[in-house]
Amino acid sequence: MLDSLVPIRATFDLGSPPGDVPEVTAAAADAKPREVRFCVAIDFDGCLARKAWPAVGEEMPGAMEFLRWLDERGWWRVLWTCREGDRLKAALDWLADRTYPPEWWTAINATPQPITDQYDGDSRKAGYHALVDDLAVGFPAKSDGTPDWQRIKAELEERAAAWRSAPRGE
Numbered sequence: 160m161l162d163s164l165v166p167i168r169a170t171f172d173l174g175s176p177p178g179d180v181p182e183v184t185a186a187a188a189d190a191k192p193r194e195v196r197f198c199v200a201i202d203f204d205g206c207l208a209r210k211a212w213p214a215v216g217e218e219m220p221g222a223m224e225f226l227r228w229l230d231e232r233g234w235w236r237v238l239w240t241c242r243e244g245d246r247l248k249a250a251l252d253w254l255a256d257r258t259y260p261p262e263w264w265t266a267i268n269a270t271p272q273p274i275t276d277q278y279d280g281d282s283r284k285a286g287y288h289a290l291v292d293d294l295a296v297g298f299p300a301k302s303d304g305t306p307d308w309q310r311i312k313a314e315l316e317e318r319a320a321a322w323r324s325a326p327r328g329e
Contacts, residue, residue: 195273196235198265198287201226203240203250205293213246215253223257225291235265237287243268294318 201207207226209216229236242250247268251261265271270287296318299310 195271195277196233198235198237198271198274198289199229200237200239200287200290200292202290202292202294203238203242206291208250208253215249218257223259226259230263235271236263237269237271238264238267239287239290239292240268 204210204212204216205219207219207222209219211217226236238250238254240247240250251267254260254263261267296311296314299307299314301307
């Protein structure tokens with residue numbers, strides 16, 4: 160299934176593709192250049208830690224190696240989670256215990272500053288190039304790049320059935 164997915168480019172460019180030298184852009188002719196790097200947003204519950212809401216669950220197998228892999232590439236990392244307040248602090252403390260303190264993250268529940276600078280503002284949706292989320296639906300596309308809505312609908316039906324049969328609170 161993964162080999163049939165076609166990457167779709169956003170309607171605006173947030174920076175250089177992975178592996179390239181980061182692009183330097185300027186918002187205006189007299190503006191200071193701002194570096195924008197490939198940016199990956201990562202969900203916490205269900206990706207980095209097993210779901211145990213409101214507690215923090217056990218570490219997901221391979222999650223810390225994945226974070227190290229992102230770091231080795233010099234890519235930006237956005238912690239993208241519904242947690243806030245004390246529950247966010249618990250997740251951040253948990254990550255810090257695993258050598259990923261708040262300073263390691265490019266942004267937490269926000270768009271990295273150079274991206275908001277480049278586009279003259281921020282929105283409720285974080286700006287990123289890729290999202291790692293256990294609840295995300297992949298974007299299967301036909302060979303011409305258009306969405307394969309039948310496959311998307313089938314995946315949503317599967318997830319809805321699993322959601323309906325899951326015990327509440329998970």
